[in-house]
Amino acid sequence: MFKLSRSGSNVPAEVQRWQYFLRTQGISQVGPVDSQFGGNTEVGTKIFQIQSGLNAHGRVDEATLDAASALEFRILNSNYYADRSSLSWPNESTNLRSPSNAWRNRLFVCFEFLQKRRGQRPDEESIVIKGSCDDSVADWEDAFIVNLRDDRLQFAVGYPGYIRCHRKAAPKIQSLLDVWEQESLLHLAINYAGCFVPRYMRGKAPHRLRGHRRKKSKDVSTLSNHSFGSAFDISTTWNWLGDTPAQCGQKGSVRELVESANAAGFYWGGHYSSRKDGMHFELTKL
Ligand SMILES: [Zn+2]
Structure with a gap:
């Protein structure tokens, strides 16, 4: 078990997990789930202790953990993080790969898109999606992208209350959140940075300045899976593109989420062989 205190x-x-637990108990005084055991977390702990009929000293000790465990807070054994501290943990799943361009176009429907001149697009990689390639829908986004309302990421900074994603990805994302909730892992998503974002992969836009006219998504393999609404980013700062993803136990680490994500058909960007993208989970199997 892990005891916690301000000093x-x-x-x-573990601080993140404790803060998240306090927030789920309605103790909003804790503020954001940020892994820092400061004054707010101490006050939140005292409130919890008072509610539980304990001595309100603000330290998470054995009695406090006992009371929390009666409310389904998981008590971890003291080797938990040491056992997962390798930077190659967890191993890449042997039967999962990043989705191919053919697969995602078949499943999510090919779209036509263009790229505006640099001064007219929000960032270097942004694109504008038009209709489907077969002309059956005039507005691809309107036809296929939905707002999945779900409160499971409610304590993640930047979460708007819904995940904007492809309608075929929505039930898969929802069942992944079900599993993460059952496994008490939602404290690991400390911020949320979106799902559907029409753009090329970072650094892969073909023309810096002038953009380009219409192309078909099935012909372009350098579009991001975010363009299809089938990938989402969480806990960004600690798992930045190109960096080694935060080690299990450290602030912002998402490594504990990976095995169940793989089982649910999501590939983790932290397993890319070249440029790691630890914040990124993409659907690759239905
Ligand atoms: Zn991403």
């Missing part, structure tokens, strides 16, 4: 040498991910 203690705390495992950051």
Whole structure:
């Protein structure tokens, strides 16, 4: 078990988990789930102790953890993080790969898109999606992209209350959140940075300045899966594109989420062989 206190040498991910637990108990005084055991977390802990009929000293000790565990807070054994501390943990799943361009176009429907001049697009890689390639729908986004309302990421900074994603990805994302909730892992999503975002992969836009006219998504393999609404980003700062994803136990680490994501058909960007993208989970199997 991990004891926590304001002056203690705390495992950051355990502070996150404790803060998240307090928030689910309705103790909003804790503020954002940020892994820092400061004054707000101490006050939140005291409130929880008072509610539980304990001595309100603000330290997470054995009695406090006992009371929390009666409310389904998971008590981890003290080797938990040490056992997962390798930077190659978890291993890449042997039967899962990043989705191919053919697969995503077949499943999510090919679209036509263009890229505006640099001064007219929000960022370097942004594109504008038009209709489907077979002309059956005039507005691809309107036909296929939905707002999945779900409150499971409610304590993640930047989460708007819904995930804007492809309608075929929505039930898969929802069942992944079900699993993460059952496994008490939702404290690991400390911020949320979107799902459907029409753009090329970072650094892969073909023309810096002038953009381009209409192309078909089935002909372009450098579009991001975010363009199809089948990938989402969480806990960004600690798992930045090109960086080694945060180690399990450290602030913002998402590594504990990966095995169940793989089982649900999502590939983790932290397993890319070249440029790691640890914030990124993409649907690759239905
Ligand atoms: Zn991403």
